[in-house]
Amino acid sequence: MHEDQDRVLLRRMADGDESALAVLYDGWCERVHTLAFWILKDPDEAEDVVEETFWQAWRTAGRYDSRRGAGSTWLIMIARSRALDRLRARRRWADWTAAPGNTSVLLEKTAAVSGEIPDAHSERTERQAAVAAALDGLPPEQRRVVELAFFGGLSHSEIAEQMAEPLGTVKTRIRLAMQKLRQRLAFLREEGP
Amino acid sequence: MNQGLQHEEMQDLLPAAALEILEDAELQGVLAHARGCAECGQLLEEYRQVTAALSLRLPEARHLDPDRSAVLRARLLAKARGGRPRFVPGSRGTASSVYRWSGWLVAASLASVLLVHHSIHQTLDYGWLAAGVLTFLLVSVGLYALVQRNRAAALQERLEDRSRGKGV
Numbered sequence: 001m002h003e004d005q006d007r008v009l010l011r012r013m014a015d016g017d018e019s020a021l022a023v024l025y026d027g028w029c030e031r032v033h034t035l036a037f038w039i040l041k042d043p044d045e046a047e048d049v050v051e052e053t054f055w056q057a058w059r060t061a062g063r064y065d066s067r068r069g070a071g072s073t074w075l076i077m078i079a080r081s082r083a084l085d086r087l088r089a090r091r092r093w094a095d096w097t098a099a100p101g102n103t104s105v106l107l108e109k110t111a112a113v114s115g116e117i118p119d120a121h122s123e124r125t126e127r128q129a130a131v132a133a134a135l136d137g138l139p140p141e142q143r144r145v146v147e148l149a150f151f152g153g154l155s156h157s158e159i160a161e162q163m164a165e166p167l168g169t170v171k172t173r174i175r176l177a178m179q180k181l182r183q184r185l186a187f188l189r190e191e192g193p
Numbered sequence: 194m195n196q197g198l199q200h201e202e203m204q205d206l207l208p209a210a211a212l213e214i215l216e217d218a219e220l221q222g223v224l225a226h227a228r229g230c231a232e233c234g235q236l237l238e239e240y241r242q243v244t245a246a247l248s249l250r251l252p253e254a255r256h257l258d259p260d261r262s263a264v265l266r267a268r269l270l271a272k273a274r275g276g277r278p279r280f281v282p283g284s285r286g287t288a289s290s291v292y293r294w295s296g297w298l299v300a301a302s303l304a305s306v307l308l309v310h311h312s313i314h315q316t317l318d319y320g321w322l323a324a325g326v327l328t329f330l331l332v333s334v335g336l337y338a339l340v341q342r343n344r345a346a347a348l349q350e351r352l353e354d355r356s357r358g359k360g361v
Binding site for chain 1: 205208209211212213214215216234238239240241242243244245246247248249250251252256257261262265266268269270272273274
């Protein structure tokens with residue numbers, strides 16, 4: 001979905017136009033569900049997060065400031081926060097890191113699947129490829145801390161404990177990794193994720 | 194603390210703030226600084242875009258079931274159409290007329306109770322009046338309960354919005 005369209009939809013939602021919510025839902029429900037599912041590993045909870053995300057977007061659309069960033073960024077950050085709230089509340093992170101379905105392992109297994117994404121989503125596919133290249137281009141230890149932070153919502157100290165590394169090292173790795181990603185994904189600032 | 198040093202320290206924490214992995218007090222400190230510092234505010238937003246973009250790395254390993262999605266969509270739209278009043282600061286919401294009259298309804302109900310009590314003790318044949326008044330009383334109490342429930346829901350939404358407002 002085009003970024004300008006998201007902005008317009010959020011403005012209409014702020015004015016109380018529920019048809020805009022329907023269009024936003026149709027455009028982003030799969031992406032929100034995918035993110036929630038990968039974080040929670042539970043289809044039912046992922047569906048709950050989808051509902052919570054769009055409901056929160058509806059109720060707080062008036063707070064969205066288009067000057068501060070893309071509408072899609074705002075929506076995805078809501079979804080991630082909702083999913084992580086659930087993850088943290090249930091103290092699942094220990095299971096998450098120990099589970100055989102560990103996200104980084106799954107990402108490696110499914111990396112080859114990207115070619116199966118339909119042509120109709122070619123624009124998104126290009127972005128997916130760019131994000132994958134940026135993430136894969138990080139040193140493994142930096143990529144690992146970003147994945148633990150992004151998917152697991154682990155704090156600095158929790159990541160340090162998980163990786164058996166000094167806290168300062170973890171903080172530095174996260175900072176460096178995010179700085180590199182920001183540089184490599186600069187094109188998203190214009191287009192939104 | 195030296196302002197320049199604080200600025201640099203805050204800037205170092207912006208990536209973690211965007212990932213929302215800081216302790217709450219630390220996160221609130223960074224967000225407060227970013228609100229007052231244009232450079233850090235812009236950087237924080239860029240790191241948030243990076244964070245959101247990471248979701249693009251995820252393959253759609255499990256699609257949202259179309260039937261379930263249709264149910265979710267319909268439920269959301271039903272709620273948005275007015276199942277629950279949206280909170281608008283400074284306004285009294287869609288149930289304003291109920292709010293306005295609820296106090297009077299309750300007062301009238303109490304007056305009715307006194308009247309019925311009086312009629313019973315005066316041994317007058319006011320049975321029809323008592324039945325009407327009791328019905329009125331029940332309706333009034335029901336409306337009052339509805340108003341209180343709406344108020345509680347609005348307050349709950351405000352609390353949820355406030356707690357969720359950080360970082361998004």
